[in-house]
Amino acid sequence: MGSESSFDAIIIGCGIAGASLAYFLAERGMTDILILEREEQPGYHATGRAAGVLVELDFVPSILELKILGGRFLRNPPDGFSEYPLLRQSGILIMFKGELWDSVRQMIPGLRQSGVVVNVLSREDVMSLIPVVSSNNFDGAVLLPEDGHIDANELLWSYIRNARRRGARLHLKEEVHGIELEQGRVSGVKTIAGEYRSPLVINASGAWAGNIRKFIGQTPVQLTPYRRTIITFASPDGMETKDWPLAADLSHDLYFSPESSGMLASPMDEDPMEPCDARPDELGVAQTIERLKQFTPRLAPRSIIHKWAGLRTFAPDQAMVVGEDPVVKGFFWLSGQGGAGIETSAAVGQIASDLIVDGRTEIMDVSQISPMRFADA
Ligand SMILES: Cc1cc2nc3c(=O)[nH]c(=O)nc-3n(C[C@H](O)[C@H](O)[C@H](O)COP(=O)(O)OP(=O)(O)OC[C@H]3O[C@@H](n4cnc5c(N)ncnc54)[C@H](O)[C@@H]3O)c2cc1C
Missing domain, CATH: 3.50.50.60 (FAD/NAD(P)-binding domain)
Structure with a gap:
């Protein structure tokens, strides 16, 4: 042909x-x-529109396997494949509460066997990495130090x-x-x-x-598309955030991370919708600010720099x-x-x-x- x-x-x-x-x-x-x-x-x-991170932890076994395989390529692409590094190993910190923490604890040996570096963090470790979280909000946390931001x-x-x-x-x-x-x-x-x-x-x-x-x-x-919202805002005055890992609180549906203009956050929303050029709605933005106020009050923004949304498409x-x-x-x-x-x-x-x-x-x-x-x- x-x-x-x-x-x-x-x-x-x-x-x-x-x-x-x-x-x-x-x-x-x-x-x-x-x-x-x-x-x-x-x-x-x-x-x-993605946050664009590698997180080698997932509750869907096939997705976890694909993330681990995909991570190997991002860390070691073939010679001459890209002009710049594809992955900045800035770390991913994930906090859990209750039963979710119990299931993650059980997953850790398997993750390590698959080659994922997983550090279990104490409350003090978490607070020293991200001083804005409250230790009451989580029962356990892990750091994936070799994961982080992808240059998508x-x-x-x-x-x-x-x-x-x-x-x-x-x-x-x-x-x-x-x-x-x-x-x-x-x-x-x-x-x-x-x-x-x-x-x-x-x-x-x-x-x-x-x-x-x-x-x-x-x-x-x-297949169904679901909308997810992201906002960016300035880091709080006097607070050095650029070396923080991305932090996700999976029990309270919130993640935040340093990014070029300061900080980025998402309420991990999942609104089903028809395929379209997705736009953030006021509810998604308000939810993000509300969760930041509730779980990391020192980060809660006075104003937003950018907001956007994109569609994540899932099979049942x-x-x-x-x-x-x-x-x-x-x-x-x-x-x-x-x-x-x-x-x-x-x-x-x-x-x-x-x-x-x-x-x-x-x-x-x-x-x-x-x-x-x-x-x-
Ligand atoms: C807010 C947000 C955060 C995310 N964070 C992450 C993350 O941290 N890490 C991660 O790995 N993933 C993340 N994702 C998910 C990731 O963005 C998607 O899984 C991925 O981009 C899907 O890629 P795709 O090529 O399937 O879809 P798309 O990038 O949407 O590409 C599909 C393309 O098909 C084109 N198209 C559609 N119909 C037609 C047609 N009839 N004819 C011609 N062209 C057509 C569209 O214009 C589009 O360009 C995130 C997503 C969102 C929205």
């Missing part, structure tokens, strides 16, 4: 998912790829740059508005510019994955959806990245490229993330 209108694979969406797959496919020698992105720039939606923009563009260098094509401002099917399998896509033929179409459209689904008719895969069981559709052949899901699409992207991109090129992968047991799990249900 390899003409202006016919490709070995077409990827819908150039967020971190589509870009990482293009990179790994090209590395595997599949370079006749077209990425179609509706917006003027890659990463305009969820990818451009550098990661995204490194995937794109390297994929294009090998021949992958990227069309911006070109929305897919139909999928062509022939005898129950995919044969191409339709856009405003015309039709492109391909036996393989990958749904990496983030919050729109459910809309793209409608183009293929029957499939048991379901919270695991990702990676693999060929159970009904429509040639339609490949790369969806449901939820709140972990950046940190897991290298692992997920690699797994998806293995499945596409070899039909299998050695990286992990993919039954947990396969779309086939919905057909079995």
Whole structure:
């Protein structure tokens, strides 16, 4: 193949998912790829709005496994992959109360066995790292000192740059508005510019994955976008915050972290909504300030510098959806990245490229993330 209108694979969406797959496919020698992105720039939606941290702790086993695998790539990318480091190991501090702390305590030996560095912190340790939290708010805490902030923009563009260098094509401002099917399998896509033929179409459209689904008719895969809000504000006068780790209080739905203009915080909101250019609503912003007032009063901002929101898209069981559709052949899901699409992207991109090129992968047991799990249900 390899003409202006016919490709070995077409990827819908150039967020971190589509870009990482293009990179790994090209590395595997599949370079006749077209990425179609509706917006003027890659990463305009969820990818451009993430807090962008690596946190190797998760209650969904497959997500935890993917985070650990993805973390290895972020710490040690291939030579020449990126121009700047991808991960700043600024640390992640997570506080828990009650039963949640009991379950996390039980997870720690397994995490360590998987190579995650986990330090259990005393109340005094926490207070000395982040002097604004109150010791009454948590029963236990862990520090993941080798995790931290990802340069999501550098990661995204490194995937794109390297994929294009090998021949992958990227069309911006070109929305897919139909999928062509022939005898129950995919044969191409339709856009405003015309039709492109391909036996393989990958749904990496983030919050729109459910809309793209409608183009293929029957499939048991379901996905829902949920909005999450972030605000930024100045650090309190006289308080040096720039070396703090990101701190998350999982029992009270709050995280905060230093960032370039001072501090960033999120109420960890999860409002289901239709796919859209998500905007923060007043409630999400008010919730953030309220939680800061309640749990870290010294951090509560007098004014906000920026606020934004993005959509995190989940399957009902919270695991990702990676693999060929159970009904429509040639339609490949790369969806449901939820709140972990950046940190897991290298692992997920690699797994998806293995499945596409070899039909299998050695990286992990993919039954947990396969779309086939919905057909079995
Ligand atoms: C506030 C917030 C904080 C987050 N924090 C983290 C974090 O700390 N760590 C982490 O790993 N993850 C985090 N995430 C999650 C992460 O951002 C997502 O999992 C990830 O970006 C999803 O990537 P994606 O490529 O699937 O989606 P997107 O980045 O949304 O990309 C999908 C693309 O598809 C395009 N598209 C859609 N429909 C069409 C069409 N019909 N034709 C052509 N193009 C189309 C869209 O324009 C879009 O660019 C966070 C998310 C939010 C919102």
